[in-house]
Structure formats: structure tokens, C-alpha cells
Amino acid sequence: MTDPRPGYEDTLAPYACLPGQSRGRLVKEPETASRSCFQRDRDRVIHSSSFRRLKHKTQVFVYHEGDHFRTRLTHSLEVAQIARSICRTLSLNEDLGETLALAHDLGHPPFGHAGETVLNTCMANYDGFDHNAQAIRLLTSIEHRYASFDGLNLSWESLEGLAKHNGPLVDKAFDPSNPPAELAFGLRDFNAKYDLELHTYPSAEAQIAALADDIAYSGHDLDDGLRAGMFKIEELRKIPVIAQLTDEVRWTYPKASGDILIHELVRRLINRLIADLIVESRKRLQDLKPETVEDIRNADRPVIAFTDETGRAVKALKDFLFERMYKHYLVNRMTSKAKRVVTDLFNLYITEPEVLPTEWGQKASGPNTPETARVVADFIAGMTDRFAFREHTKLFDLSKVSL
Known part of the structure; x- marks a missing residue:
């Protein structure tokens, strides 16, 4: 069906993803009169168990290290706000952009990138682990909420955007x-069941969601790192855009200090990145002159991008955060602990699948088999940080009698 808001689709660019032109869902469902297919996708993501669990999954700091630091949930909400605003400015479908932003981190295991790295190592002999592919598994099979199908049965456009929001995954078309x-x-x-055309770029809405993620974590990880005292604003001055914005804030608000100075710097950085992306994306769209979303998919480069100068600035900021924040000894200590927790749990579950909760143990096929390994990976990937710690304590602390 078309969008239920009168005249809404007329406000969108011809190359936007229009609900009335959606390729549909793998399992056919009747449409509703009050919501478009992309609005329903967004609502299904928000109401999913996987989305709720993001509240207690690490962004950088584990949940108990402070109530004011980002979690995967608050990060996803911030990405969604940025994606929605950019989509609206560029006359694209903000419902689809919001859906993709809200769902982009669903496949992350506990303890952030450290958890993914160690889980992939544990699964090295069993086809590996990738958080993006895990998000597709969650949304198409692991979530159980509906009587008619497994997963959330999202539209083709939402699944396509999640699968390849960072660009084509293969060089050319292949037999699914x-x-x-x-x-x-x-x-x-x-993809063998529902071809997502992994050799093409995704929609412009998906490209926006991907860069909204970069904008959000560049600004907000900077915010968290400054507030945690891992580095000072003065140490960031070697990055031109940060130096410029810091001087701008101090010139405009000479008495600003502490939290206000940090907040003003971060909000201006995010605004600068968004404004740059909009300018460059408009230029690329004018150069391409797309008439349909298929023109976006079949382009030879992304249509949503930063200028080269800003792209270099974002990379410089990421490099700084990697060295001064993500490799900080406090983060390393928690990363080390997280690696031990995930490794211990994986090794125990795969050799003794009978200790898995009943609904998971019933899916296992015996010790040390590929099928059991995947069940274990799915179980661990769905854990929150605190559940993983509690499960480890129950299974490895012999002084704990109650299970």
C-alpha cells in the first residue's frame, strides 16, 4: 500500500524508496490502512526482544561503569534521529531510514566489538561470526513473535539496507x-531464499543510516571519552575541525567550561558533519541525476558521502579515539574480562550442551558439532553484558549453589 499520510509520497524524491513500490515481504501479509510497510518494519524492530536487550549491551563502557555513558540502545536512538533528519532534508523516506538506524546494531553480542572478536575466534572452525549477518538472522529466523512466520518478516528494502548498508558485499551478480x-x-x-542483490549499492536511505552511525559515534564517543577523563579537549587540537570548533565555542561563550564546553563542541561537530554530508550528497545526486531507486543501486559509487576534507577529519578523529579511548587501559581491562567470559561460556556450552537452557539445548545436536556451535553462538550473541556476567558466575563460581 502507499503511505497513509495524504500527499506524503508526493514530497519525496523520485529515487526515494516508496512504500507503494516495495518489493514486499518473504511471507505475504495483508497491508494495514494506518501504517506503511516501512512504518510497520520500524514498529516491529522497536517491539522486538533484541531491541530491548540493547539497553544493557556495551557501546564503549560496560553498563555498570556509569549511568551517563552510551549503551547500544541510546546509540541506536541517536543514530535514528540523525538518519531521520537527513532523510527529511534530502526528500527521502525517513521511516525506512529510521528503521535501518534502529536495527543496525541488533546483531552485536555482549561487550561490544571485543565480544564480536572473541566470538568470531571461537567460531573459526564453524563458519565464523559476523554481527551484521547476525542481525539478518535475528530479523528473519531467531526472533519468535508471530504465529505465521519466524523472525519479523520485514520488507525487502529493510533487509537489503541492513545487509549492505556499507556497500556491495560481492563484486558481481551471482546465482543465489x-x-x-x-x-x-x-x-x-x-539470500538463497530472498535475493537481496548483494552486488549493488543499497538505497540512499540505507547509505544515510550507515553514515548517521559514523556521525553519532564520532560525536558521542568523543563526548563519553571527554567526560570519562580519558583525554582533554586540548589534546584534540591536532584535528583541524576540532580546533576550529573549540575556538568558535570559546569565542562565542568565553565563560563556558566543563560540561557546557564539551556539549557545545560535540553538538557543533555533529551539526558540521551533517551539513557537510548534505552538501556533498546533493552534489552527487545532481551529478548522477537518478530517476528511480534502481539508479541509486546501480551507481558506480555511493550517492551519500562526506566531502574529501571532512572524510579525512572523521578518519583522524576515529584514529584518535582508537588510540586514546578504545585502547585505554580501563577499556582494555574490561575487554580482557569480556574475552574470558565469552570464551569460557562458549567452550562449556559446546562441549556440554545439556547445560544450555531447555529451549536452546533442544536445538543442539550433541557436543562439538557445527549445529551446536551455531546454537551456542546465537545464544551468546543474544546475551546482555550483565546476563553474560551472571551466567558465567553461575557456571564457574563453585561457591554459587543457586542456578
Whole structure:
């Protein structure tokens, strides 16, 4: 069906994703009169168990290290706000952009990137683990909320955007029934059922969601790192855009200090990145002159991007955060602990699947098999940080009698 808001689709660019032109869902469903297919996708993500669990999953700081630091949930909400605003400015479908932003981190295991790294290591002999492919698995099979199908049965456009929001995953078209080996587990099997055209770029809305993620974590990880005292604003002055914005804030508000100075710097940085992206994206769209969303997909480069100068600035900021924040000894200590927790749990579950909760243990096929390994990976990936710690304590602390 078309968008239920009268005249809304007339406000969108011809190359936007229009609900009335959606390729539909894998399992056919009747449409509703009050919501478009992309609005329903967004609502299904918000009401999913996987989305709720993001509240207690690490962004950088583990949940108990402070109530004011970002979690995967608050990060996802911030990405959604940025994506929605950019989509609206560029006359694209903000419901689809919001859906993709809200769902982009669903596949992350506990303890952030450290958890993904160690889980992928544990799964090295069993087809590996990739958080993006895991998000597809969650949305197409692992979530159980509906009587008619497994997963959330999202529209083709939402699944396409999640699968390849960072760009094409393969060089050229292939037979979905015979996917290339480099595709991550989860994407391979689902794409055989529902071809997501992994050799093309995704929609402009998906490209926006991907860069909204970069904007959000560049600004907000900077915010968290400054507030945690891991580095000072003066140490960031080697990055020109930060130096310029800091001088701008101090010139405008000479008495600003502490939290106000940090907040003004971060909000101006986010605004600068968004404004730059809009200018460059408009230029690329004017150069391409797309008439349909298929023109976006078949372009030879992304249509949503930063200027080269700003792209270099974002990279410089990421490099700084990597060295001074993500490799900080306090983060390293928690990363080390997280690696031990995930490794211990994986090794125990795969050798003794009978200790898994009943609904998970019933899916296992015996110790040390590929099927059991995938069940274990799915179970661990769905854990929150605090659940993983509690499960580890129950299973490895012999002084704990109650399970």
C-alpha cells in the first residue's frame, strides 16, 4: 500500500524508496490502512526482544561503569534521529531510514566489538561470526513473535539496507542458490531464499543510516571519552575541525567550561558533519541525476558521502579515539574480562550442551558439532553484558549453589 499520510509520497524524491513500490515481504501479509510497510518494519524492530536487550549491551563502557555513558540502545536512538533528519532534508523516506538506524546494531553480542572478536575466534572452525549477518538472522529466523512466520518478516528494502548498508558485499551478480564463500553465514542462507542483490549499492536511505552511525559515534564517543577523563579537549587540537570548533565555542561563550564546553563542541561537530554530508550528497545526486531507486543501486559509487576534507577529519578523529579511548587501559581491562567470559561460556556450552537452557539445548545436536556451535553462538550473541556476567558466575563460581 502507499503511505497513509495524504500527499506524503508526493514530497519525496523520485529515487526515494516508496512504500507503494516495495518489493514486499518473504511471507505475504495483508497491508494495514494506518501504517506503511516501512512504518510497520520500524514498529516491529522497536517491539522486538533484541531491541530491548540493547539497553544493557556495551557501546564503549560496560553498563555498570556509569549511568551517563552510551549503551547500544541510546546509540541506536541517536543514530535514528540523525538518519531521520537527513532523510527529511534530502526528500527521502525517513521511516525506512529510521528503521535501518534502529536495527543496525541488533546483531552485536555482549561487550561490544571485543565480544564480536572473541566470538568470531571461537567460531573459526564453524563458519565464523559476523554481527551484521547476525542481525539478518535475528530479523528473519531467531526472533519468535508471530504465529505465521519466524523472525519479523520485514520488507525487502529493510533487509537489503541492513545487509549492505556499507556497500556491495560481492563484486558481481551471482546465482543465489550458489553464493560465494566470502559471504558471512546468515547472509548466505537467507539470500538463497530472498535475493537481496548483494552486488549493488543499497538505497540512499540505507547509505544515510550507515553514515548517521559514523556521525553519532564520532560525536558521542568523543563526548563519553571527554567526560570519562580519558583525554582533554586540548589534546584534540591536532584535528583541524576540532580546533576550529573549540575556538568558535570559546569565542562565542568565553565563560563556558566543563560540561557546557564539551556539549557545545560535540553538538557543533555533529551539526558540521551533517551539513557537510548534505552538501556533498546533493552534489552527487545532481551529478548522477537518478530517476528511480534502481539508479541509486546501480551507481558506480555511493550517492551519500562526506566531502574529501571532512572524510579525512572523521578518519583522524576515529584514529584518535582508537588510540586514546578504545585502547585505554580501563577499556582494555574490561575487554580482557569480556574475552574470558565469552570464551569460557562458549567452550562449556559446546562441549556440554545439556547445560544450555531447555529451549536452546533442544536445538543442539550433541557436543562439538557445527549445529551446536551455531546454537551456542546465537545464544551468546543474544546475551546482555550483565546476563553474560551472571551466567558465567553461575557456571564457574563453585561457591554459587543457586542456578
